[in-house]
Each structure stands twice: as structure tokens, then as C-alpha cells.
Amino acid sequence: MTAIIEVRNLIKRFGHKQVLRQLNFSVQQGEFVALLGSNGAGKTTLLRILSSLSKPNYGEIQIAGYFLPGQSAQVRKKLGVVSHLPLLYGDLSAEENLKFYGKLYGLSDFQNHIEEILKLVGLLKRKKDLVRTFSRGMQQRLAIGRAIIHDPEVLLLDEPHTGLDQDAANMLDTLLQEIASRGRTVVMTSHDFPRVANLATRFDVLYKGKIHASKLAKDLPQHGLLAYYQSIVDEIDAEGGKQGAT
Amino acid sequence: MKKLTTLRILDIVTLVALLGATAMVFFYAPIERVMGAVQKVFYFHVAAGWVGMLSFLFAAIAGIIYLIKKSKIWDLVGVAAVEIGIIFIFITIVTGSIWARPIWNTWWTWDPRLTTVTIMELVYVAYLMLRQGIDDPERRSRFGAVYAIVGFLSVPLTFFSIRIFRTIHPVVIGGSDPSAVGTFDMTATMFQTMMVSIVVFSILFIDLVWHRIRLGKLANQVEELKFNIQD
Amino acid sequence: MQKGGSKVQPKTSFFKALFAVVWKDLIAELRGKELISAMLVFALLVIFIFNFALELDPKTRSALTAGILWVTIIFAGNLGLNRSMSVEKDRGCLDGLLLAPVDRTAIYFGKSIANWIFMLIVAMIVLPIYSILYNTNIISPALILVIILGSEGYVAIGTLLASMAVQARTRDILLPILLFPVILPVLIAAVKASAGILSGFPLTDLQTWFNLLIVYDIIFTSVAFMVFDSVVEE
Numbered sequence: 001m002t003a004i005i006e007v008r009n010l011i012k013r014f015g016h017k018q019v020l021r022q023l024n025f026s027v028q029q030g031e032f033v034a035l036l037g038s039n040g041a042g043k044t045t046l047l048r049i050l051s052s053l054s055k056p057n058y059g060e061i062q063i064a065g066y067f068l069p070g071q072s073a074q075v076r077k078k079l080g081v082v083s084h085l086p087l088l089y090g091d092l093s094a095e096e097n098l099k100f101y102g103k104l105y106g107l108s109d110f111q112n113h114i115e116e117i118l119k120l121v122g123l124l125k126r127k128k129d130l131v132r133t134f135s136r137g138m139q140q141r142l143a144i145g146r147a148i149i150h151d152p153e154v155l156l157l158d159e160p161h162t163g164l165d166q167d168a169a170n171m172l173d174t175l176l177q178e179i180a181s182r183g184r185t186v187v188m189t190s191h192d193f194p195r196v197a198n199l200a201t202r203f204d205v206l207y208k209g210k211i212h213a214s215k216l217a218k219d220l221p222q223h224g225l226l227a228y229y230q231s232i233v234d235e236i237d238a239e240g241g242k243q244g245a246t
Numbered sequence: 247m248k249k250l251t252t253l254r255i256l257d258i259v260t261l262v263a264l265l266g267a268t269a270m271v272f273f274y275a276p277i278e279r280v281m282g283a284v285q286k287v288f289y290f291h292v293a294a295g296w297v298g299m300l301s302f303l304f305a306a307i308a309g310i311i312y313l314i315k316k317s318k319i320w321d322l323v324g325v326a327a328v329e330i331g332i333i334f335i336f337i338t339i340v341t342g343s344i345w346a347r348p349i350w351n352t353w354w355t356w357d358p359r360l361t362t363v364t365i366m367e368l369v370y371v372a373y374l375m376l377r378q379g380i381d382d383p384e385r386r387s388r389f390g391a392v393y394a395i396v397g398f399l400s401v402p403l404t405f406f407s408i409r410i411f412r413t414i415h416p417v418v419i420g421g422s423d424p425s426a427v428g429t430f431d432m433t434a435t436m437f438q439t440m441m442v443s444i445v446v447f448s449i450l451f452i453d454l455v456w457h458r459i460r461l462g463k464l465a466n467q468v469e470e471l472k473f474n475i476q477d
Numbered sequence: 478m479q480k481g482g483s484k485v486q487p488k489t490s491f492f493k494a495l496f497a498v499v500w501k502d503l504i505a506e507l508r509g510k511e512l513i514s515a516m517l518v519f520a521l522l523v524i525f526i527f528n529f530a531l532e533l534d535p536k537t538r539s540a541l542t543a544g545i546l547w548v549t550i551i552f553a554g555n556l557g558l559n560r561s562m563s564v565e566k567d568r569g570c571l572d573g574l575l576l577a578p579v580d581r582t583a584i585y586f587g588k589s590i591a592n593w594i595f596m597l598i599v600a601m602i603v604l605p606i607y608s609i610l611y612n613t614n615i616i617s618p619a620l621i622l623v624i625i626l627g628s629e630g631y632v633a634i635g636t637l638l639a640s641m642a643v644q645a646r647t648r649d650i651l652l653p654i655l656l657f658p659v660i661l662p663v664l665i666a667a668v669k670a671s672a673g674i675l676s677g678f679p680l681t682d683l684q685t686w687f688n689l690l691i692v693y694d695i696i697f698t699s700v701a702f703m704v705f706d707s708v709v710e711e
Contacts, residue, residue: 016469055710074578081572313704379647389645396659399696400697407689
């Protein structure tokens with residue numbers, strides 16, 4: 001089965017700083033991959049490159065059969081992206097926001113579709129309300145609605161739980177599980193281990209610009225995620241110490 | 247990175263050329279009948295002006311190439327051209343002022359050429375301020391390139407617009423209005439001195455830009471080394 | 478996978494995307510009215526400041542009136558441009574636009590046209606107010622045409638430069654510093670044409686200025702949309 005996301009030898013530099021170093025990453029269709037890493041590890045950078053917002057310095061990227069950056073337009077159709085910024089217009093209503101993005105994605109006659117999505121994210125009653133009156137949790141849910149309006153095969157989420165309280169985060173999780181269960185592929189970055197342990201089917205560790213390890217959820221003991229992550233990081237640090245500065 | 251021999255030679259050539267041109271201005275070119283000795287400012291004024299405008303073109307072209315090739319050296323060339331250009335234009339403005347004072351009894355005239363050249367200076371400075379306000383190095387280079395192109399296109403248009411007014415700037419070359427105060431006919435020796443000045447200033451420009459580019463490369467190396475240590 | 482009734486086309490049509498952006502900006506603005514009211518209040522304040530700073534009488538000082546009118550438009554326009562692009566930047570919406578399978582130039586034209594419309598709305602309110610304040614009718618089709626042409630050139634370069642300025646730390650002061658020196662050709666032509674119109678010169682005399690405005694508009698718009706890609710694509 002060909003992977004729906006395939007990344008080989010990805011290098012990304014900012015000035016002289018090499019953030020991603022010959023990174024390899026591969027995701028099969030239907031997987032829910034949690035990308036774990038501390039702040040500054042390069043999670044957001046990787047996600048920005050995958051979402052076509054940023055170009056790599058080197059490397060091959062293939063998503064849903066199309067190459068980045070050459071075929072970015074086709075890739076964009078297949079992607080839905082949620083970042084920690086809402087990407088919503090405060091002066092527009094929930095309905096109008098979805099209408100706008102739907103138009104951008106070339107949809108037509110999609111009023112019913114908008115209603116379905118609003119129902120899915122639990123905001124149907126607030127469809128006429130302006131987004132700037134929404135709480136952060138509601139905005140995030142609407143943001144997910146925006147991300148899936150064009151029915152993308154792949155969903156990329158960058159720390160979506162940032163700034164949410166427990167209830168809002170739980171609602172988000174239910175929504176994510178619902179969406180993932182429909183056969184979509186999801187890649188989510190996070191440093192919230194307990195939360196992510198219940199959502200993902202696979203956990204990858206991003207550390208010092210590379211993806212070092214990958215573990216399927218079913219192979220991980222209960223509550224063992226943090227320990228797993230820590231062990232990988234310690235291992236790499238130890239190796240780095242032995243070999244001297246890389 | 248040792249100084250290239252070529253650069254060393256260029257430094258010497260530049261120095262000699264400058265001395266030679268100055269000598270020409272003072273000893274070879276005649277004293278102008280009406281304006282007197284102050285007219286001699288004209289040679290360096292025109293030379294600096296010409297070279298300053300060319301450096302703008304330089305920066306715009308470097309910008310275009312950078313946007314196409316995305317190679318950092320072209321960004322460096324653009325910055326160097328702008329920084330050195332600022333100096334040359336400043337010289338143009340100041341020498342223009344020095345020339346104007348005894349002749350028109352004013353430090354400033356709002357005529358097309360002087361005005362346009364000052365606007366160009368403002369665009370140059372805006373370019374540097376734009377770069378300074380951006381932290382991401384790649385974005386900084388990209389935006390600089392875009393603004394250099396936009397700025398370069400707008401300045402001739404500005405000149406053209408202002409020109410449609412009457413001018414009091416002496417139209418020394420190709421001018422047909424003898425009543426414009428300060429106009430004078432150039433003798434052959436004056437013409438030669440002017441051409442030599444232009445050539446010498448061009449050499450000076452290349453020398454300075456080269457030094458600036460070299461400085462930029464060294465600065466980049468230092469940055470890189472810093473990062474390698476931090477890692 | 479297709480949902481009933483909605484289809485996904487290969488790369489969204491240029492004009493559909495363009496109109497979507499314009500529609501979005503207009504609706505958002507009509508709702509909040511923040512942009513236009515800010516521009517309007519600012520414009521009126523500028524007129525009042527000029528009134529106290531200078532001797533103004535449109536009948537005898539048409540050149541001055543033209544200048545003041547355009548200074549007002551330029552400064553209010555700067556406010557509008559800044560705000561318009563800030564909105565996109567602050568909530569990450571620019572990313573939202575870039576994530577969509579649309580031509581970057583469609584985004585550029587969408588934003589420019591929206592900005593243009595806002596400027597024109599403000600101008601159309603300022604003109605009658607000016608006429609009332611100075612008890613003389615300065616409105617005429619010719620003047621309106623000049624304002625339309627002048628603001629197009631302004632907005633063409635302004636949208637491009639605002640996209641850059643808004644990403645810098647020094648965002649607010651940077652836009653005027655970048656924009657004003659570069660917009661001078663348009664300003665000069667617009668002011669000369671306006672002054673001529675207010676003085677009652679026959680339009681044939683002002684032909685040059687109109688032609689220049691059109692030429693500048695074309696040049697600036699072409700350059701702007703050609704380089705816009707480089708500004709937004711990382």
C-alpha cells in the first residue's frame with residue numbers, strides 16, 4: 001500500500017539554523033499519527049511544509065499522489081489544516097466563514113453541506129452569529145469545520161488544543177475521533193501527552209530535526225507514552241554525547 | 247578570507263584615479279566665466295549623481311535575479327548597491343546644494359532632478375528600514391528585492407512627472423533654454439574632465455561595492471560559525 | 478469522496494476566487510464598518526486641521542484644494558490599507574487564503590479591488606462634505622474620474638507594500654515610509670489634474686495628466702501583481 005504521505009530527506013534551514021535535517025516520514029491512509037516533540041523541535045515547521053505554506057530547502061514530499069512544491073495546487077485540494085490560530089474572520093458569521101472558504105475551494109451549491117458541517121462541529125444553532133463572539137473552543141471547532149469543508153483526505157493539525165479548557169478540549173477530541181473514523185488520515189502535533197495518547201493510532205518522536213522513532217498505539221502500555229518519549233530522547237542525547245557535537 | 251589580490255589592486259587604482267580626477271578638476275579644467283571656482287563642484291556632483299542612479303539600477307537587477315535564482319549572493323549585491331548608492335546620492339545632494347548657494351542664493355531648489363534624486367534617497371532609506379524590520383533572513387531578502395524593483399520603476403516616473411513643470415535646474419547637456427540661470431556651455435576640457443570624473447566615480451563605486459559584498463560574506467560566515475558553536 | 482450536491486474543481490477558477498475575496502471583504506466591512514468609519518473620521522479631521530493651518534477658499538485656491546484633497550485621500554487610504562492587511566495577518570487568515578488551491582494573483586486582485594472600493598466610498602463621502610464646509614460645489618464627473626484613476630494606482634502598489642509591511646515588526650510606521658515615495662508619480666498627476674478641473678480648465682488641456690494616470694495605473698498594477706507571489710510565498 002503506497003503511503004498517503006511520504007517525506008524523504010527533508011531539509012529546512014532558517015538562515016544558518018538547520019531545523020529539519022534529512023527527515024523521513026511516512027503515513028498510511030487512515031492512520032492517526034501524533035507527532036511528539038518539545039517546543040522548537042520543528043513540529044510547526046514540518047507541518048507548514050506539508051501544508052504547502054513553506055518550501056523545503058531539499059527533499060521529496062508526496063501527498064495523496066501529488067508532489068510538493070511542484071504540484072501544490074493539487075495537494076491543497078486534498079489537505080485540511082488546523083493551526084493554533086483560528087484562520088477565521090471575526091466579522092463574518094460561522095455560516096459566512098464556511099461559505100467563503102467553500103468558495104475558495106471551488107465548491108458550488110453547498111448550503112446543505114455547510115449545515116451538515118455546522119451540525120457535526122456542534123455549532124448549528126450559532127450559524128448566524130459572528131465569529132468574534134465565539135469562545136476559543138468554539139472557534140477551534142469551527143476551524144475544524146473550515147478544514148474539512150472540501151472533504152480533504154488528509155487533515156493536519158498543529159497543537160489544536162492550545163488555549164482550550166478541559167471541556168472545550170474534550171469536545172474537540174470527540175470531534176476529532178468522529179472525523180478520523182470516517183477514513184481520513186490525520187497528522188497532529190502535540191506536547192500534551194495524556195490527551196494525545198487516547199486519540200492517535202501511532203506516535204512519532206520528532207527530536208533535533210529528525211523523526212527518530214515510531215510506535216503503534218496498540219504496542220504501547222497504558223499511560224506509557226511519556227515514558228516512551230523520554231526514553232527515546234535520552235537515547236539520542238546519550239548518543240550525541242558519545243559522538244561529540246554533531 | 248584574505249583580500250583578493252584583484253581587490254588590492256583595485257583599491258590602489260581607485261585611489262590613484264581619484265587623485266588624478268581631483269587634479270584634473272583643479273588644474274586641467276578652466277575656471278568658468280560666470281560662476282567662478284564653485285562651478286568645479288559640478289564635476290563630482292554629476293559623477294556622483296550618475297553613479298548613484300546606476301547603483302539603483304544595479305539593486306533592481308540584483309533583486310530580479312535574486313527572486314529568480316534565490317541565491318544569497320544576489321541579495322548581498324543588492325544591499326551593497328543600495329548602501330553605497332545612498333552615499334553617492336547624498337554627495338550629489340550636498341554638492342548640488344553647495345553649487346546652488348552662491349549661484350541662486352538658496353540652499354535648495356525644487357527642480358525635477360534634485361527633487362527626484364532626493365526621493366530616490368528616501369526610497370533607498372525605506373529599503374533599509376524595511377529590511378531592518380524583518381527578522382526572518384529569507385523573507386528579508388525577498389522583500390528587499392521586491393521593493394528595490396518597485397522603487398526603481400517608480401523613480402523615473404516621478405522624474406518624468408515633475409519634469410513636465412518648468413525647470414530651473416541648469417540643463418547642461420542637451421538643454422535648449424539659455425535663460426535658465428546657471429547654464430553654461432562646456433568647453434572641450436570641461437567635457438573631458440566631466441567624463442573622467444564619471445569614470446573615476448564608477449571605479450570608486452565598484453571598489454566600494456566589492457568591499458561591502460566582502461564584508462557581507464564575512465558577516466555571514468561569522469553567523470554560521472556562531473550557530474555551529476551553539477549546537 | 479463527494480458529498481451530495483457539492484463538487485471540487487481542479488484549482489478554483491481565478492474569478493471565482495477573486496470575487497470570493499472581494500465579497501468577503503465587503504461583507505466583513507459592511508458589518509463592522511470599522512475600516513470605513515476610521516478612514517472617514519480621519520479624513521474629516523485632516524480637513525479640519527488643514528482649515529486651521531492654511532487659508533482655504535476653493536474658489537480662488539483651487540490648486541491648494543486639490544492638494545489638500547489628495548493629501549487627505551492618501552493618508553486615509555494608508556490607514557485603510559494597513560488595517561485591511563493587518564486583519565489577514567493577525568488571525569492567520571493570510572495562511573487560510575494561501576492554503577486554498579487558488580492563484581495568488583487572485584488574492585492580490587481581490588484585496589486590491591476591495592481596498593479600492595473602500596477608498597472610493599470614503600472619497601465619495603468626503604467630496605460632498607468638503608463642498609458643504611466651503612460652500613462651493615467641487616463635485617464633477619471629471620474630478621470623480623481623477624479620483625477613481627488616482628486611487629487605483631495608489632491601491633495597486635499599496636496592497637503589495639502593505640502585504641510586506643504587515644509582516645515586519647515596525648508594521649505601522651513602515652507602510653507610509655515605503656509607500657509615499659513610490660506613489661509620487663500618481664499623486665503628482667492626480668493633483669495637477671484635480672487642480673486643473675477645479676480651476677475650470679477645459680479637459681483637453683488636462684489630457685496629458687489623464688493619460689499619465691492611466692499609464693501609471695497600468696505600470697503599477699502590472700508590476701504589483703507580477704511580484705505579489707514572491708511576497709506571499711515562503
